Every structure is written in C-alpha cells, then in structure tokens.
Amino acid sequence: MKKNTKVNRAFGKGLTCCPVCTNIETTTVRPVFDDRYGCPDMFSLVRCNACGHIMTSPALQEDELGGLYSTYYPRKNVVSADLVAVAKEAAEPWARLYRWWGGTNNQGQYMVSRGQVMLDVGCGSGLSLLEAQELGAEAYGIEADPNIRRIADELGLRVHIGSLHDQPFPGVSFDLIVLNQVIEHIPDPSIALVALKERLKPTGRLVLVFPNRRSFWQRLSGAKWINWHIPYHLHHFDANGFKVFAQRHGFRVIRQKTITPNIWSILQLRAVRQSPEPGMPSTMWEVKSAAPVVSSDLGKSLILSSQRILRGLLKRATFVGLAILNRVLDMVGQGDSILVELQIKETQ
Numbered sequence: 001m002k003k004n005t006k007v008n009r010a011f012g013k014g015l016t017c018c019p020v021c022t023n024i025e026t027t028t029v030r031p032v033f034d035d036r037y038g039c040p041d042m043f044s045l046v047r048c049n050a051c052g053h054i055m056t057s058p059a060l061q062e063d064e065l066g067g068l069y070s071t072y073y074p075r076k077n078v079v080s081a082d083l084v085a086v087a088k089e090a091a092e093p094w095a096r097l098y099r100w101w102g103g104t105n106n107q108g109q110y111m112v113s114r115g116q117v118m119l120d121v122g123c124g125s126g127l128s129l130l131e132a133q134e135l136g137a138e139a140y141g142i143e144a145d146p147n148i149r150r151i152a153d154e155l156g157l158r159v160h161i162g163s164l165h166d167q168p169f170p171g172v173s174f175d176l177i178v179l180n181q182v183i184e185h186i187p188d189p190s191i192a193l194v195a196l197k198e199r200l201k202p203t204g205r206l207v208l209v210f211p212n213r214r215s216f217w218q219r220l221s222g223a224k225w226i227n228w229h230i231p232y233h234l235h236h237f238d239a240n241g242f243k244v245f246a247q248r249h250g251f252r253v254i255r256q257k258t259i260t261p262n263i264w265s266i267l268q269l270r271a272v273r274q275s276p277e278p279g280m281p282s283t284m285w286e287v288k289s290a291a292p293v294v295s296s297d298l299g300k301s302l303i304l305s306s307q308r309i310l311r312g313l314l315k316r317a318t319f320v321g322l323a324i325l326n327r328v329l330d331m332v333g334q335g336d337s338i339l340v341e342l343q344i345k346e347t348q
Contacts (some may be wrong), residue, residue, distance in 0.1 A: 019190045019235065020245045023050035028114035030223070032056070032230040038281035042230050051244070054213060054236040059187050063275040078147075080154040087130030103326055106259035106337045108178025108207030112137040119199065121164055122182030124148070126157045126309050136286075137176075140169050164195050173201045177207045181337075184233045193249040197344060206251065206342040212258055214238040216334040217268055226264065226271050227336065239338055251342040258335030260318060265336070288305075 017024045026046040028237060033042055046057045099105035109128040112118045114136030120128045122139030126148060132139040141152075141159040152159035160168035177196055186192045196206055211227035213236040214216070218225045227233065237245070243253055255265070267284070276282045329335045 009065060016049060016105050018048040018053050018055070019188065020053040020237075020241045020248075021048065021051040023048050025049045026055070027056070028057075029054065032228060033278040034230055034232075035170060035271075035276035036229065036285045037281055038279055039231060040279035041231065042278065045228070049193070051241060053241050056231055056234045056236075058212035059234050060231065060336055061187055071319060078151055082128050083125055083151070084155065084270045087127060087134050090131035090134045093241065094173050101323055101327075103259055103261040103264070103323075103330075103335075103337075106209050106261060106339055107180045108176070108209060108339075109135070109137075109180070110137075111178075111205070111207055111341070112176050113120075117172065118174075118176045118178065119169070119174045120153050121177065121179045121196070122185065123159060124180075126155060126159060127150050128178070128180060129159070131154065138175070140172065140174075149242070164192060172199075173204070174199055175201055175204050177204065177206050179206075179210075181211070182207055182265060183208050184210045184235045184237065187234055189235060189245070193251070197250060200344060202346075204343070205254070207339065207340070209241075209259075209337055209339045210237055210242070212238065212336055214332075214334075215258070215260075215336040216263065216329050217260070217336045221228050221268055221272055224274070228267050239333065239336070242338065246340065246342055247345075250345050252345050254343055255339075255341040257339055258330050258333050259339055261328055261335050261337065262326055266323045270335075 018026070026048055029045040029047050031038075031042055031044050044057045045054055047054050072257075078124065096105070105221060107128060109118065109120060109132045112132050112135055117138045118132050118140070119139045120132070120139065123129055123143050124145075126141060129139040129141050139158070141157060142164055143159055144163065146161050148159060149161050151157070151236060152161075158169070159168065162168065173202060177200060179196075183189050183192065200206060211229075211233070217225070224284075228236070239258075243256065274282060274284055296336055326335065
C-alpha cells in the first residue's frame with residue numbers, strides 16, 4: 001500500500017492511542033470507504049508509527065455502532081427457522097471434519113464443552129448460541145444490532161442488545177467467552193479486554209477470531225482485500241501484534257493458528273473483479289434468488305441443463321482446489337483468519 005507522508009497525532013473519535021503499543025502517532029496510508037453496503041462516509045487507514053498496527057480513522061464510538069449496523073448490515077430478513085435447522089448440524093457425526101474442510105471451524109463456540117457457560121460477544125444472528133446449546137452448553141449473547149431482538153425473542157435466546165460495557169447478565173461468570181470476528185469492530189479493544197477479563201471464571205478461556213492482516217489473501221488482493229471491510233472493521237491485527245496486545249492486558253496465549261473459510265476465498269476472487277463506488281452498495285453482497293432457469297423449449301432446456309452441469313463441475317473443482325490451498329495456508333500460518341485462545345496469566 002502506498003503511504004501518505006502525513007503524520008497524525010489524533011486517532012479521531014473514540015480512541016486516543018494505538019491499542020497494541022499505546023503510541024500516539026500514526027501515518028495515513030490511504031483513504032477508504034464502505035465497498036459492501038454503501039455507507040457514504042469516507043475514512044482512512046492509518047498505521048501506528050511505532051508497531052505498525054493498522055486502524056480505521058476516525059474510530060467510531062460505541063454508541064454509533066447500533067445505528068450503523070441496523071442501517072447497513074443485512075440481518076433484517078433472517079428467518080429464525082433456518083437458524084434452527086443449521087444449528088442442529090453442529091453435533092452431527094462428521095461435523096468437525098466438514099467444518100475443518102470448509103474452514104468454518106474458525107468460530108469459538110465449537111470449543112465449548114458440555115455443561116459449560118458460554119458468552120458470545122457480538123453473537124450476530126444468534127446461530128452460535130443455538131449451536132452451543134446443541135453441544136450441551138448454556139449460552140448467552142451480546143449484540144449491537146437491534147435487528148437481532150426479533151430473532152432472540154422468537155427463539156428464546158438470552159441476548160443483550162447493546163454493549164459489553166452495559167454489564168449484562170449480572171452475577172454470571174463464564175467458562176468460555178468468544179468473539180467471532182468481533183474484536184476488530186470494537187472502537188477501543190483495550191477497554192474490551194479488561195471488561196472480558198472480569199467476566200471470565202479463574203480457569204475460563206477467551207477465544208477471539210479476527211482477520212489476519214498479513215495473510216496470503218491480503219497480499220494477493222491488496223486494497224481489494226474483503227476484510228478491510230470499512231468502516232465496520234476498525235482494527236487490522238496480525239498474529240504478532242495481537243499476541244503483544246493480549247499479553248499487555250494480562251493474558252497468556254494458549255493457542256494461536258490461522259483458519260481460512262473457503263467461502264471467503266470465493267468472495268475474494270469475485271471482489272478483485274469489482275469496482276465499487278463510494279456510497280453505493282455492491283451487488284456482490286446482495287442476497288439473490290436461487291430459482292432455476294425454466295424454458296418451454298425442450299432443446300434449449302437440455303442445453304441450459306448441460307451448461308449448468310458443466311459450470312457445477314467446474315465450480316466443484318475450483319472449490320476443492322481452494323480448500324486444499326487454504327488448508328495448506330493454514331498449516332503455515334498464512335490463512336485469512338486468526339484464532340487465538342487466551343487464559344488469564346494468574347492461572348499459570
């Protein structure tokens with residue numbers, strides 16, 4: 001990425017210093033905008049002059065997140081019954097193998113044990129809570145998007161709409177707290193780690209999953225990397241930087257690895273061909289109909305069917321190739337998503 005020589009001493013709203021090293025000076029990298037959902041505001045990527053951590057500037061404040069997500073995030077039309085059907089697969093035979101092959105095991109709820117109490121911060125649609133229940137756990141969630149209230153009510157889920165800092169579920173301590181693709185959304189992750197530490201049981205675990213800024217796919221895609229995801233992603237971590245960040249806040253790293261969802265790679269290849277415009281939602285991220293093509297002409301129908309079969313075979317071959325590539329990238333730490341498992345240092 002081409003650097004701008006402008007040096008900043010202010011991070012903008014909601015953040016006063018680099019969360020990794022507490023340095024206060026940054027260098028502007030380049031201007032950026034929402035290339036998915038069409039939020040019209042302009043932002044910048046800035047790099048910490050001391051440790052190299054990259055942030056989105058200006059940083060948002062906690063009280064802005066709910067309005068941003070409810071306006072632009074596509075969760076309004078989620079069907080509760082669909083979530084229930086998907087969640088039932090979590091405990092099925094071979095489920096672990098399928099998740100590994102698809103790269104969908106990059107989620108912390110799959111690490112819960114039967115009888116444990118789990119909190120998912122940023123639980124999204126609530127699918128993770130349903131899956132944790134299928135695995136025998138007691139599940140709680142926190143979500144900023146008010147669209148999730150309807151789903152939680154319909155499914156009887158324990159979800160607090162708001163922030164971790166509201167101190168929801170008083171008196172409850174957790175064996176496992178997970179943040180699936182969430183820490184990068186939090187304006188000040190330092191404050192969040194302190195608050196999370198207070199809600200963990202002494203031997204509890206904190207599992208965080210977030211995009212890997214130094215992944216193979218980021219280097220390949222550059223400015224079109226889908227996980228810049230402006231302005232929703234406010235922090236862009238790498239493995240070493242996050243380890244330093246966690247240790248500075250009293251945690252030790254039990255495990256750290258990369259996991260790449262295959263669907264991310266498919267979306268990334270599509271995104272490279274896109275040329276989004278500021279303030280305009282991308283058609284690539286729209287939910288589209290999957291209805292089959294119907295023709296009254298038998299000959300034409302056979303041709304279309306043959307073409308669909310051929311395209312299907314090519315897609316399967318491509319998917320298998322991407323899956324093999326991603327599993328190799330994960331083995332060498334170059335995958336697109338980092339999973340970190342932490343414990344409080346005092347438990348050593």
